[in-house]
Amino acid sequence: MLKHQPQEQADSLLEQVHHFLAAHPHLESIDLMLSDMNGVIRGKRIEAASLEKIAKEGMCLPASVFALDICGETVEETGLGFEQGDGDRICHILPHSLSVIPWKKNAAQALVTMHEVDGQPFFADPRQLLTKTLSRLQQRGMFPCVAIEWEFYLLDARSENRQPQAPLLPKSQQRMQQTQVYSLDELDEFSEFIRDIQDYCHTQNIPSDNVIAEYAPGQFEVTLQHQEDPLLACDQAILLKRAIKAVAKQHGYLATFMAKPYAEHSGNGCHVHISMLDELGNNRFAKDSALLEYALAGLLDTMPQAIALLAPNANSYRRFQPDMFVPLQANWGWDNRTVALRIPSGSKANTRIEHRVAGADCNPYIVMSALLAGIDYGIDQQLDCAEAVSGDASKANAPALPTYWQQALKTFSHSTLWSLLGEDFSHVYHANKLSEWHRFEAQVSPLEQQWYQQMV
Structure with missing residues (x-):
């Protein structure tokens, strides 16, 4: 041994x-x-x-x-x-x-x-990072129960020059053109694709819950069931993404979790739902409003620092645009899909926080670590929570989130969250992404050639 x-x-x-x-x-x-x-x-x-x-x-x-x-x-x-x-x-x-x-x-x-x-x-294994972060909450007698939602696009695998193109509807053979959020007809068109996802998940013990048509042609959302083990939830999220890509390939599509494949359509997000249980399995957020507010305050306080982790690459920041169901400020609200932290409606026993900031291009272990570290920090420091936002959150007065990659990396560097996640891990992550940013910025894009090659 x-x-x-x-x-x-x-x-x-x-x-x-x-x-x-x-x-x-x-x-x-x-x-x-x-x-x-x-x-x-x-x-x-x-x-x-x-x-x-x-x-x-x-x-x-x-x-x-x-x-x-x-x-x-x-x-x-x-x-x-x-x-x-x-x-x-x-x-x-x-x-x-x-x-x-x-x-x-x-x-x-x-x-x-x-x-x-x-x-x-x-220390540099993201799963081990989550294990360490989770243990701090467990030592407080708090046990997170979490669920992860992935958004993704189906693309026509025959698209040329890597330009994304919506697939043909399998039955009508019409090219998808419109946004039909929650459309059952669209789900009917892709019923064989969805059935294979469900079958593959069943075979691999991945508890996928439901699939819906999202806010753009060819965009879908798949939800995993709540898990009382965040490590298991992230394991299943990784395996689900792999399964979706494999099923798409079998059907002649390309499944992409790229944060913003289309300039004109909504991006792909990764929404994380978190409630907090005690040793007996009771939801502490449902019984202790002060604890819920401390958790919200910790998430809000560390949110600008966490953007470099929630939006990990160059394309991630294309997603941060007004009126695209992406939060641009650190705020929260009751059953409000325009805020960063939403408390969904439902029974009091199911009180939970839905974190709506991360992109589908994220690493779920790192995202979960950042969120749980923020919650633990808010509870430990008993931070004051801002007022809930009603209506359109873009009109509220709340701290703005970094919307440029370099800005996000600078905000994360040697921040409170940097320390919470550990100096060693944070250094490796930051060095990795800073190098990637330098490589990206050194490239000359086709648009630059088009605009400037002959005109200046």
């Missing part, structure tokens, strides 16, 4: 692997995956015969997997590359994530999480 791995945990994992292999005797390959800083799945594909050995000993991956930018290049400024010899760490399988891959013959997959060689959590 791997040194310092708890014997009971190792035995349980090995037993589950034995049962899984016995139930699927024809498996040939298994994808072992983790989520990098960008939410991109990285890992190794192994032969099924190697699974038991890895369950016992773990799998080696270089720490620099968390120094990769969106292009897969190592950002040396993180300190995780050549500076430390590009050394390996040990990854352990998350047994609940072990499942067959419905879209591949004789294949399976599982998520892993990274540890130091001595068994300690590796």
Whole structure:
């Protein structure tokens, strides 16, 4: 067994692997995956015969997997590359994530999480960051119950020059042109695509709840059921995104979670619902209005600092535009979809905060860590909460959120949230994204050529 791995945990994992292999005797390959800083799945594909050995000993991956930018290049400024010899760490399988891959013959997959060689959590793994952040709330006797919603676009996979184009409606063969939010007819057109998503989720134990047509042609929202384990909720969010992309490909589409694929249409968001339970499973937000206000105040206070985490790349900031259902200020309100923090309507027992700022291009582990750290900070400091906003929040007087990438990175740098998440992790994340911003800014865009090449 791997040194310092708890014997009971190792035995349980090995037993589950034995049962899984016995139930699927024809498996040939298994994808072992983790989520990098960008939410991109990285890992190794192994032969099924190697699974038991890895369950016992773990799998080696270089720490620099968390120094990769969106292009897969190592950002040396993180300190995780050549500076430390590009050394390996040990990854352990998350047994609940072990499942067959419905879209591949004789294949399976599982998520892993990274540890130091001595068994300690590796600080730059976003999942380990969430584990650490969650433990602080649990020590207070508070247990978050969360749900994640993804928005995504279906695009015509035959689009030229990478310009997005809405797909043809499968039955009528008409090109999608209009926004038909909550349209059941549109769902009927894509019923086979939606059915396959639901079937694949069922096969992989991903509790998807419902699918709706959203605010633009070819845009959909899929919701995951509430989970009392935020780590599990984020694991399922990562696997759901992978499944949606695979189903789309099978149907001849491209599914994109890019924050703003169309200039003229709404962007893709990631909404996070959070309630707070006690040891008996009672919702403390429903019973303690002061606690709810402390949580709201902490989220509002750290929100400008968190934008660099909630909007992680260049395209993320195209989404921050007026009248596009994207908050531009740090505010909150009761059942108000124009605010950043919405308290949805419903029974008092289901009182929760809906955080509406993050884009669908985010890493859910990092977003969840930032939100829970903000809540913990507000409760610890007993911060005063601003008044709720009624009506159109864009007309309210509230702190503006950073809407440019460089501004967001500067606001995050050495902030309260930087400290709450940990100096080591925050440095790696910031260095990664700062390098990416420099690379992006150094490019000459086609629009610049069009405007300036001959005219100046």
